[in-house]
Amino acid sequence: MLKKIGVGFLIIVAVALIWYLFIKPSDYIINFKVVTTPGTVTQSVKSWNYDVPDSEIIAQDGLHKVVQQRHFGDSVVNYSYEAKMINDSVTQVSVGVKDLDHSLINRLTVPFQNTLFRKRSTQNVETFFEILREHLDQINIEVTGLDQTRSTFVAYVPLKGLQVEKARGMMQYYGYIGDVLLKNNVELNGPPIIEVTDWDTETDSISYNFCFPIIRSENLPISKDIKYKRLFQKEAVHAVYNGNYITSDRAWYALLEYAKNNNLEVEKKPVEIFYNNPNMGGNELDWKADIYLPLKQDSPLE
Numbered sequence: 001m002l003k004k005i006g007v008g009f010l011i012i013v014a015v016a017l018i019w020y021l022f023i024k025p026s027d028y029i030i031n032f033k034v035v036t037t038p039g040t041v042t043q044s045v046k047s048w049n050y051d052v053p054d055s056e057i058i059a060q061d062g063l064h065k066v067v068q069q070r071h072f073g074d075s076v077v078n079y080s081y082e083a084k085m086i087n088d089s090v091t092q093v094s095v096g097v098k099d100l101d102h103s104l105i106n107r108l109t110v111p112f113q114n115t116l117f118r119k120r121s122t123q124n125v126e127t128f129f130e131i132l133r134e135h136l137d138q139i140n141i142e143v144t145g146l147d148q149t150r151s152t153f154v155a156y157v158p159l160k161g162l163q164v165e166k167a168r169g170m171m172q173y174y175g176y177i178g179d180v181l182l183k184n185n186v187e188l189n190g191p192p193i194i195e196v197t198d199w200d201t202e203t204d205s206i207s208y209n210f211c212f213p214i215i216r217s218e219n220l221p222i223s224k225d226i227k228y229k230r231l232f233q234k235e236a237v238h239a240v241y242n243g244n245y246i247t248s249d250r251a252w253y254a255l256l257e258y259a260k261n262n263n264l265e266v267e268k269k270p271v272e273i274f275y276n277n278p279n280m281g282g283n284e285l286d287w288k289a290d291i292y293l294p295l296k297q298d299s300p301l302e
Helices: 002-023 038-049 103-109 116-137 163-183 250-261
Strands: 028-034 055-061 065-072 075-085 091-099 140-148 152-162 193-200 205-213 227-231 235-242 271-274 288-294
Touching: 028 116, 038 055, 038 065, 038 075, 038 091, 038 116, 038 250, 075 116, 091 103, 091 116, 103 116, 140 250, 152 163, 152 193, 163 205, 235 250, 250 288
Parallel strands: none
Antiparallel strands: 028 091, 055 065, 065 075, 075 091, 140 235, 152 205, 152 227, 193 205, 193 271, 235 288, 271 288
């Protein structure tokens, strides 16, 4: 009986060693918690990556996982950031680090020695954590729940680009649209609106309309760039965002998580209303935007 127990124990140990040395996805894992959403974590990794030398994003799995590949001398190291919400406000981030060329030696030494690989991995994740924390100190998001988008007639310019380029598009066309409307005595009817018509969460690319609400008239100026239409009222989940408009998409992720937690089906077509002109500068935490994610509408019966 004891012999069988001993053999069984050895088999378990052998299987565990094989898994740890050859199958386990990473050589070293670092965990931390942060008060934000998984989408904000992965977006922040991608934003930070632009400033990291010899680094690229090589994979993404939805809004919850992104893989950063970095080069250190003769080492190619993957950092797999996986984020998961553990309650309504806190996200657990697990960073799996793997040296593609020296994996076995790392697995043999990391549990017993504070190796260069272990020190460097810890330092790099700590650097990202500090950058993420600074970013979160510069924004504020309050999800208020169900609301409605406004109905209004608008003058708009259709644009395409990356999420991070959205504010640049606003700044580029803010004065142009305003000048055309002002010169033609068009009466404004509220602050500017961005209506996202397509959002690719894998590539972070969006198609959107930069809109100026106006009072409809029979003598609207004709322009090759400016178009006109009506935005209709929609049921939506709503958040108030404060911070630089470059990162107002952080509220999109907060609304997606809210909808998921409350079993609400939403369209990934955010609507944003901006109350400040980015060209005027000022304290970014005083900048305000209302952010909406429309609820999915039932298809009409034919």
